[in-house]
Amino acid sequence: MHCIAKPIAKSLSGLIITLLFVSFIIFLVMEAVPGDPAEIILGMSAQPDTLAALRSQLGLDRPFIERYLHWLTGLLSGDLGNSYTYSTSVAQLIVERLHVTLPLTGLAVMLSVLISLPLGVTASAKPNGIVDSFASAFSQIGIALPNFWIGLLLIIGIALTTGWFPAGGFPGWDNGFWPSLKALMLPSIALAIPQAAVLTRVTRAAVIEITNEDFVRTARAKGATPNYVLWHHVLPNALIPVVTMLGMQISVLIAGAILVENVFNLPGMGTLAYQALAQRDFIVIQNVVLFFAVVVIFINFLVDALYNILDPRLRIRR
């Protein structure tokens, strides 16, 4: 294993540098955003001295570097700071919102895998067959569908006509598991369809490619049943590109979540970022943006690492 430990350690240090760089960029961008949180909190009738009092209370009158270092040291000790407007800890706000966004994206990934794997595998069994034609039509159209539009169609077609699922809003997990899950169903379907379309394509191509590889042919020649070959040789290898694609799609998924949360009026991370920006609650925005960036970077890192471990050929090439 030592031969893969070194590149991972190297990319881990690179990861930390990237994250530092990202945090600085985010803080710099916050500086460039016009608008004064004090003015938004106190409204249009506030007097200059009142505004100044609030600014000093929020620590907004400190110099740039001091505020950045304060944020950074806070981050290292797990303290994200206090929201200007909500006056509660940002960490708590983020955790509350993750109770929506995490299950939403998780469900979407699960659904997309559940749709795409069987579809892709079946399609690859008989190229240009009926299933394959359907799969390729599904993936072509699915990729072209904006997820927020799918959301609107689901509201019109399912929520408003059948009433099986709510058209929007989120009751909260402590108001019952099922109502909350129901509230997340349509949004996660909207998020999952374009993802499933992409994954179906990748799965089909990967399975076809691997089926043509020598070791699969050898296994077949030795008399293994097609099912055995599929489960023991083809699928484990085909999963590599599928997982890689999932990792690469993470930022698309986050962007989609922001839009879909908007359509379904869900109190998730995207909604939080949007509201915080409108109120110039910089401390919330910078943490939310950093959080998203960390997720994207970290998942890409994991996929790279996984790739190194799973694919022996790549290891030799390095």
Add this chain to the structure above:
Amino acid sequence: MIHVNRSILSALAIIGLVTTSGVNAQPRTDLILGMSVEPSGLDPTAAAPVAIAQVVWQNLFEGLVTINKEGEVEPSLAESWSISEDGLTYTFDLRDNVTFQNNKAFTADTAKYTLDKILKSDSINPQKALYTPIKSISAPDPDTLVITLSSPSADLLYWLGFPAAVMIEPSSEQNNATHPIGTGPFLFSNWKKGNQVTLSKYDNYWGEKPKLDKVTFRFISDPQAQAAALSSGGVDAIPQFQAPELTSQFQSDNKFETVIGTTSMEVIAGINNNRKPFNDPRVRQALMMATDRQAIIDATNEGFGTPIGSHFSPSDAGYEDLTNVWPYDPVKAKALLAEAGYPNGFTFTMKMPTLAYAERAAEIMQAYYAMIGVTMKLESSEFPAKWVQDVFKDTNYDMSIVGHAEPMDISIYARHPYYFNYQSTDFDASIAATANTTNEADRLLGYKKSQAILAQDVPALFLYAYPKIGIWKKGLHGMWENLPVPSNDITDAFWSE
């Protein structure tokens, strides 16, 4: 056999009795309200957004006085008061059986503490300016509060009824943003961020106890989702429904009651009176005549809303309908424009805040001004942050549409500097004279005169008073029809079935 049957029958009868009595005897005592905007905190003395007052004002927090459904001042924590001849000394007689929701007593000292805090040099009260006529506050005994002014202020009592002047308790004030403690009939129960705030009945309330035990404010920003929540029973009432285009489906549904009222919000197109060609009153008057207020109301609000001719809302005492001063008349408008030296019109930019009602109105106005040869370019400005900076503070704009939600705010045209850059000695004098009046009739007369000056001068295009579309389930009573103050007083609400 007969015996057995009888016992089954009697058992059935008892069940029947229990269930029917369960339906008939007790009307519901809980209420779920749908609100458009989630407040960012719950302390109205530390932040301006009206969403705060819409949850806590009168329900959880109370002031010395209050403003009732008709927009009039009424006693609240102060039972009565007297004003000296010169209008400089106010003596309040406070109620003596009032406790805060943390069981601390409300006394003249707490009242003095609250008002002093507004006026302190490091105060962060958003409405501090309104209370600056106050020179000093004293509490000679626990039931008496004396406020001394440096100059008479006819509106002071009204401002004391405002959400920004509610009474707070010193030991709990630190946490009022997240866990507010007031004297009102409902106390804070919990707040699920991004979702809902729940209040429950306060058993030691000094006044008449509310009929509801539990009130939940559920925040639903999307109008379509608001409608869906109402139809599915997710919420019982939406005091300010945001989608006029979806209102008709509830008006025709006999399970719901739909009440159209007005608010204190005047939607106006503010003009930069300093800039050419708007420094010529004839140009402003011409644009006013080129504006079909009813068409704007029809297209943006499905006809809900009241056209206004000055900066005064029909829900305010002293309102006068002045829409006939410059009624819609594109021919006269074009003639007046020619008279002012612009026979071929001119071009200007409308900075639209990113608010649905403003964007829709701007698109309509653009079409109407094109008819008199005036080209209005549209430029989007993020609301509130960028808009406040660009339009409100730097006055870097030609025209901009926005709703002024604060009640009785006609005096903003006498503020210098203010983003209209409007100068009128007549108007300033009229506002000053109104402030100095010491009786209600003179005060209202003063406001009427001020309205007339604005209607004639057109420092801004006066469009309409924002409607209050209230929709709730049949059987719910005691909800307000109009909103003279941005609020949501549900202390009188109850279910009849």
Add this chain to the structure above:
Amino acid sequence: MKRIPISLMIGGVITATLVIAAILSQFWTPVDPSQINIMHRLKAPGVEGLLGTDHFGRDSFSMIMAGAWVSLGVAFSAIALGGLAGTIIGVTAACKRGRFEAITMRIVDVLFAFPPVLSAILLAAILGAGATTTIVAIALFMIPVFTRITRSAALQIWARDYIQAACMAGKTNIQITLEHVIPNISSQIIVQVAIQTGLGILTEAGLSFLGLGIAPPTPSWGRMLADSQTYFSLAPHLVYVPGIAICLAVLGLNLLGDGLRDLTDPKRK
């Protein structure tokens, strides 16, 4: 002679129709797309205009045409900007290798960490909503996409024998890049341009839907969808029409990209 793939034909026809409609909209539309007609608001397709009217009585068909100009314009400009920058960075990184490659790829990773909707929300706060914001946000996201693709493609070319021969012959790295690398990877870049333009249209629609795109009255498909949200019980066509337009446009560009790939890369089926 190669057979023209069917996806290329379908994609080509859809994309051409779209481009023609977009260009045509600058000179002629059935009705002026910003013409307000309150009397004829929320009319169904066929009753008033080919595709009905919106909440101001504007003609949906004309708005879709004008919206095509906006969508394609924004997406093309963003891809042109991001694609050009990304290609230059990717090709240079593959040529220079070493520390330069390490640092640029790190910066590219940083850029990639910001999903386009998120960076657009931030940009809109700084620059204000509008075409520039949308284009810059999409272009920023396209830089890492194109950098990664062109770099790995260029690295493959650099590993070929004839490049080694060219090195021996004394050609400079820049000459090799211009003469051998870029021509050899250009077909891959063209394929990506088609596919990423589709993605650009999707992103533009999403941003306009959130109100971060082009200001009214210029029609935009995403904004039309945002406006339709409260009207779908009264006028469902307002939801269907712009959505179908977006879907068709992206589908066309993707098919075009796939077709081009099949045509230029014989290994792929």
